[in-house]
Amino acid sequence: MHYIVMDLEWNQPTSFNTPVFRQIGDSLLFEVIQIGAVKLDEQFRLLEEVSIPIRPTHYTSIHPRVKRMTHLGHEQLCDAPAFPEAMADFLQWCGEDFVFLTWGGDDVSVLKQNIDFFECGCEMPRMFDAQRYYAEAFELGVKQKSLKGAMEHLEIATDEQRDFHNAMHDAHYTALVLQKLPNPAGVLAHEQTPRKLCHNPRRTRFRITHTVPSVTEGLAGADVCTPECPTCKKATTLLTELTPQAPGKYVALSKCPQHGTLFIRVRFSQLPDGQRGLHLSVTPANSQNRAYVHTKVLQNQYKRKHGVPFDPEDLGRACDSNMPFEDM
Numbered sequence: 171m172h173y174i175v176m177d178l179e180w181n182q183p184t185s186f187n188t189p190v191f192r193q194i195g196d197s198l199l200f201e202v203i204q205i206g207a208v209k210l211d212e213q214f215r216l217l218e219e220v221s222i223p224i225r226p227t228h229y230t231s232i233h234p235r236v237k238r239m240t241h242l243g244h245e246q247l248c249d250a251p252a253f254p255e256a257m258a259d260f261l262q263w264c265g266e267d268f269v270f271l272t273w274g275g276d277d278v279s280v281l282k283q284n285i286d287f288f289e290c291g292c293e294m295p296r297m298f299d300a301q302r303y304y305a306e307a308f309e310l311g312v313k314q315k316s317l318k319g320a321m322e323h324l325e326i327a328t329d330e331q332r333d334f335h336n337a338m339h340d341a342h343y344t345a346l347v348l349q350k351l352p353n354p355a356g357v358l359a360h361e362q363t364p365r366k367l368c369h370n371p372r373r374t375r376f377r378i379t380h381t382v383p384s385v386t387e388g389l390a391g392a393d394v395c396t397p398e399c400p401t402c403k404k405a406t407t408l409l410t411e412l413t414p415q416a417p418g419k420y421v422a423l424s425k426c427p428q429h430g431t432l433f434i435r436v437r438f439s440q441l442p443d444g445q446r447g448l449h450l451s452v453t454p455a456n457s458q459n460r461a462y463v464h465t466k467v468l469q470n471q472y473k474r475k476h477g478v479p480f481d482p483e484d485l486g487r488a489c490d491s492n493m494p495f496e497d498m
């Protein structure tokens with residue numbers, strides 16, 4: 171049996187509002203643009219490697235962030251095969267008896283969604299997660315570990331000829347990490363199944379009002395700084411600063427001369443195109459809201475005075491992953 175360490179690069183929609191995303195976004199969130207893989211024998215020795223570029227046929231303009239990271243753009247991909255042909259070539263290269271190893275579960279989920287979307291009709295082999303095995307072997311807990319971090323930890327030198335975020339290079343590096351583990355075959359205890367990917371706005375539990383380039387710019391916007399009274403629709407004046415409540419969450423009080431104190435809540439979420447989604451809610455304030463905001467303001471003043479660092483652009487766990495979508 172061969173171990174195939176597999177890694178993908180994929181393109182993402184440049185916006186949720188494009189006709190193509192509205193049409194297919196539910197069934198294809200990410201379109202694979204490169205398959206990279208390394209074939210290992212049963213002793214985890216490197217046998218051969220492959221890189222298959224893929225021409226996207228649905229999200230045809232490469233997202234700037236993807237291009238920046240992968241160096242794959244229209245020029246590199248325009249003559250490449252489309253996914254079904256590339257996948258067939260890849261499986262032929264894999265051979266007869268093999269399993270897939272990946273770094274984390276994102277790649278198998280994206281691969282499965284592309285196979286289903288393009289109706290390739292191929293069977294997926296058994297798949298195992300090298301990242302989970304690495305984390306277990308060194309008792310690192312469940313938080314996602316970057317491949318680069320694992321290499322630094324294991325003192326594996328990076329190769330100048332091999333940039334990260336190239337599928338073949340990342341597969342190669344994943345193989346080097348596996349070779350360093352006390353018992354590489356132990357990865358077979360970490361079988362994984364693809365997750366169903368879907369664009370899940372419920373994750374944020376709020377409806378995005380509009381998008382902004384950054385939290386800082388969102389907080390400076392007129393809609394947030396002079397929130398509209400829900401009753402008379404007139405601009406109101408903030409009584410307090412917009413005070414952080416949790417990563418990406420802010421509260422404040424404002425006052426409408428006619429309709430009294432208002433409770434302002436602002437929420438930000440990370441969107442796949444690098445923008446931030448903003449939701450603003452303005453409701454009449456009750457005494458609990460007022461007390462809550464005043465407490466938060468005092469806490470925040472105390473933290474600032476004592477120099478507790480705060481980065482408004484850090485949206486917490488939402489930023490950890492390049493997978494802004496959740497399974498159902």
Ligand SMILES: [Zn+2]
Nearest residue numbers: 399402426429
């Ligand atoms: Zn009013």
